[in-house]
Amino acid sequence: MPKPQKHVFVCSQQRPPGHPRGSCAHKGGAEVLQTFWAELQKRNCFDRVAVTYSGCLGPCDQGxxxxxxxxxxxxxxxxxxxxxxxxxxxxxxxTPVQRLLAPEVVW
Known part of the structure; x- marks a missing residue:
């Protein structure tokens, strides 16, 4: 497997319903992850991009x-x-997608 140029981590953290921090899983994280994998396959860029699910990335309220x-x-x-x-x-x-960038106070 070639070393990818970019590596994407998609939060798939799952917490119990009603948890005060919320979770990306309850907001559709699995669907976003599946869409990344589908785009990866459609574009056939396995040698350039890797996509991996992850646990909590921090700002759960902004997932x-x-x-x-x-x-x-x-x-x-x-x-x-x-x-x-x-x-x-x-x-x-x-070029990063500016409108989706996390606020500087959380990253």
Whole structure:
């Protein structure tokens, strides 16, 4: 397996219903993760991008959270509709999607 240029981590943290911090899983994290994997397959860029599910990335109240390395860019409130734009602009390009960037106070 070639070393990917970018590595995406999608929060899949699951907490009990009603937990005060909430969780990305309850906001649709699995659906966003599945959409990232589908885009990865559709674009056949396994040699450039890796996608992995993760536990809590921190700002649960702003989930669904996604982090892209090596740049250490955190996205918040990501929906499945945002995934193609993240691929086009950031993962296959070099420009993070500004409207989805996590606030500096949390990252």
């Amino acid at each position: 669904i959270n996604v982090v892209v390395y090596p740049e250490a860019v955190m996205y918040s409130n990501v929906s499945k509709e945002d995934v193609a734009e993240i691929f086009d602009s950031h993962l296959l390009g070099t």
